[in-house]
Amino acid sequence: MEPSIAVTEAQSADLPAAGAGQRAPAPAVKRATDPLFGAPRNFLDNRFVYAVISQRARGLSIGVNMTPDKFCNFGCLYCEVSRDDAGPDRKVNVRVLSAELQNLLTLAFQGRMRELAPFRNTPRELLELKEVALSGNGEPTLCPNFAEIVHEVVHLRSVGKYPFFKIVLITNASGLDAPEVREGLRAFSAQDEVWAKLDAGTQVYMDLVNRTNVPLKRVLGNILLLARERPVVIQSLFPLLNGEEPPATEIEEYVQRLAELKGAGAQIALVQVYSAHRPPERTTCGHLPLKGLSRIAQRVREVTGLRAEVF
Numbered sequence: 182m183e184p185s186i187a188v189t190e191a192q193s194a195d196l197p198a199a200g201a202g203q204r205a206p207a208p209a210v211k212r213a214t215d216p217l218f219g220a221p222r223n224f225l226d227n228r229f230v231y232a233v234i235s236q237r238a239r240g241l242s243i244g245v246n247m248t249p250d251k252f253c254n255f256g257c258l259y260c261e262v263s264r265d266d267a268g269p270d271r272k273v274n275v276r277v278l279s280a281e282l283q284n285l286l287t288l289a290f291q292g293r294m295r296e297l298a299p300f301r302n303t304p305r306e307l308l309e310l311k312e313v314a315l316s317g318n319g320e321p322t323l324c325p326n327f328a329e330i331v332h333e334v335v336h337l338r339s340v341g342k343y344p345f346f347k348i349v350l351i352t353n354a355s356g357l358d359a360p361e362v363r364e365g366l367r368a369f370s371a372q373d374e375v376w377a378k379l380d381a382g383t384q385v386y387m388d389l390v391n392r393t394n395v396p397l398k399r400v401l402g403n404i405l406l407l408a409r410e411r412p413v414v415i416q417s418l419f420p421l422l423n424g425e426e427p428p429a430t431e432i433e434e435y436v437q438r439l440a441e442l443k444g445a446g447a448q449i450a451l452v453q454v455y456s457a458h459r460p461p462e463r464t465t466c467g468h469l470p471l472k473g474l475s476r477i478a479q480r481v482r483e484v485t486g487l488r489a490e491v492f
């Protein structure tokens with residue numbers, strides 16, 4: 182089974198990039214489908230919680246869709262989730278989320294995930310829960326009740342009904358400085374993780390790939406803000422654009438940004454280097470072959486001394 186970037190991260194290629202804090206109009210129509218199984222993501226009739234096999238999580242990830250209205254302030258070229266559909270919800274209902282999450286946690290910890298049709302033939306070793314991901318169909322740090330959701334998930338973990346599970350926030354880093362997000366992250370334990378996107382080393386390349394009004398400087402500043410407080414995992418997706426690999430000069434700039442972060446006191450636990458895994462709707466955007474990804478990861482290691490892995 183080929184895990185996809187989209188199994189843990191929302192996509193929004195069909196929407197024009199919106200500025201930070203500017204909420205895009207919520208589209209309507211059909212429901213998103215899970216890219217891994219080709220089945221609706223809400224296969225349990227869930228509204229906010231889904232389960233996927235994630236390559237980067239190395240197994241089962243239960244995801245909380247923090248932005249059911251699919252709002253994101255990036256418009257990444259490699260986004261694949263259709264924007265011509267949206268669920269009926271504009272905001273997460275925490276009570277409903279909690280019930281859905283408890284249901285899936287129960288199935289996962291009781292080893293009953295194979296009772297769900299999409300997982301019927303999934304190898305058992307992949308059905309061990311690796312994380313609860315705060316992610317979904319848009320940018321989670323723009324979720325208006327971010328802290329409330331984090332507190333609920335942390336509460337479920339603390340009541341002793343389930344074995345410990347790790348919480349992972351998957352973010353484009355643009356909202357890491359928001360008071361609501363800062364408050365929520367204070368509830369994270371040392372085992373929890375923040376995976377922050379950094380796809381570029383220059384503003385020009387970021388404009389090309391992430392298509393956002395959020396400046397690179399802000400993304401770097403937010404990563405530094407958090408990474409001085411707790412270790413952060415950097416996620417860097419490099420696509421093939423019109424058949425071309427990212428320019429070598431861009432990779433050098435990107436590696437320099439990582440080195441600058443580290444030099445400024447950022448704790449970077451890991452740099453995940455990967456590419457778009459599924460054929461994107463945008464034909465200009467393709468999968469960067471393993472050789473190219475490995476070269477990038479190697480430069481990260483050589484220049485920064487950081488741990489870098491290719492996914």
Ligand code: SF4
Nearest residue numbers: 191192193253255257
């Ligand atoms: S930041 Fe994530 S959700 Fe937003 S456009 Fe990029 S890939 Fe999609």
